[in-house]
Amino acid sequence: MATSMFLRTAKWQFKLSLAKLLFGSKSTAPHFALVGAGSSRQLCQRIVESGHQRVLVVTDKPLRDLGIADRASEALVKAGLDLHWYDGVQPDPTFTQVREGARILREQACTAILAVGGGSSMDAAKIIAATRDSSDEPESWAGLDKAPATAAPLYAVPTTAGTGSEATMGAVITHEGDRSKVVISGAALLPVAVALDPDLMLGLPPAITAATGLDALTHGVEAYIGLWDRGTRSETGRMCVKGVFEWLPRVMADPQDAEARLGMSIAAYYGGVAINQVNVGSVHAIAHQLGAYYHLPHGVANAMVLPHVLRVYGDAATPRLNELAPLMSAASAGAAIDAMEALRESVGLPASSDAIQSADHASIVARAIEEGDGYFSPRLLTESDVQGVLTAISG
Ligand SMILES: [Fe+2]
Structure with a gap:
């Protein structure tokens, strides 16, 4: 076991050095954000001005049925563009869904994609x-x-404030067969432009608002405490954490508060920018497995796992958490973790789930370790660390 940890650590340190060497000073692809009420119309105008005639809209059925996807794309219709739809995206999207969307992209000869929805x-x-x-x-x-x-240009209108996917060059896709999730990344996947339009978020149900908000918080924290220092991850990580603590309670108190919705969407966007530079950490490595095994919403899984992993990191994360603590009105790293737990509770998210089966623990541990070794968290987690987290959150 000791040898295995030694080898894992050596391999991990080599990967960190290699990542710094390969990506340390590389800027990301061109990308910009339009912000505020009505910004989705401005984004559509951008697509029109870029000369596209045929656009594929990628979304999910509920957003289409609610008319939100149509509202986000109506300026394209008014401008006379041909819209084609793939509205079969489901939570934890699969390669089968990707292939179906790709078929429509190809058959309809669309030259741009407008994504409307959450992270999926x-x-x-x-x-x-x-x-x-x-x-x-x-x-x-x-x-x-x-x-x-290279890829088709992608324009993004997030309808949740949390995943930050609109600001990243990564995607998580699920294999149907063994329920495993894989991360795919590359500069061409970064959306060309995004619209943070609070008008499209006013009807978001409280449970989704809360879960996605805690996902955003996890991004800000994991990017801030990680070992890879690149770009503006400290500033954007701080802006994300500060924004979530400032705006999420307001949004939960009044879902129609457009100013607070905008504040949350900006916080989530900052979180996305932060993880786009340095990636997430072991919290996500565990949470991804819970989504794949049990379809636990991503933000719910992160919210459960976050405080336990932060405590397990111990001294490895304490100095950075001490720096974040004032943004949460906390005086120490420990108090900051308590504040994150209190925020989770105040927005109505659970501390555990009885969906998590002890019979699955061993395989979840193995997959979480494998994924986690690809992130530059404050330190590598041992099998018993991950096992302890699973035990703590199993209902
Ligand atoms: Fe996430």
Whole structure:
């Protein structure tokens, strides 16, 4: 066991050095955000001005039925563009869904994609976009920076404030067969432009508002405490954490508070920018498995796992958590973790789930360790660390 940890650590340190060498000073692809009420119309105008005639809208059925996807894209229709739809995205999108969207992209000869929805629609749309210039199986792109170098231009209108996927060049896709999730990344997956339009978020149900809000918080914290220092991750991580603590309670108290909705969408966007530079950490490595095994909403899983993993990190995370603490009105790293737990509770998210089966613990531990070794968290987690987290959150 000791040898195995030694080898894991050596391999992990080598990967960190390699990542710094390969990506340390690389800027990300061009990308900008339109912000405020009505910004989705401005984004559509951008698409029109870029000369696209045929656009694929990637979204999910509930958003289409609610008319939100139509509102987000109506300026394209008014401008006379041909819209084609793939509205089959489901939570934890699969490679089958990606292939279906890719088929429509190809058959309808669409030259741009408008993603409308939460992280699932964003992630599926990124990989659909990447199929434009490659006949490879999308499964073969799993890993860091293995996506094709070019893709269909992607425009993003997030309808939740949390995943930050609108600001990242990564996507998480699920294999149907064994329920495993893979991360696919590459600069071409970064949306060309995004609209943070609070008008489209006013009707978001409280449970989704809360879960996505805690996902955003996890991004800000994991990016801030990680070991890889690149770009503006400290500033954007701080802006994310500060924004979530400032705006999420207000949004939960009044879902129609457009100013607070905008504040949350900006906080989530900052979280996305932060993880786009340095990636997430072991909290996500565990939470992803809970989504794949039990379809636990991503933000709910992160909210459960976050305080336990932060405590397990111990001294490795304390100095950075001490820096974040004042943003949560806390005086120490320990008090900051307590504040995050209190926020989770105040927005009505559970501390545990009885869906998590002890019979699955061993395979979840193995997969979480494997994924976690690809992130630059404050320290590597041992099998018993992850086991302890699972025990704590199993209902
Ligand atoms: Fe996340």
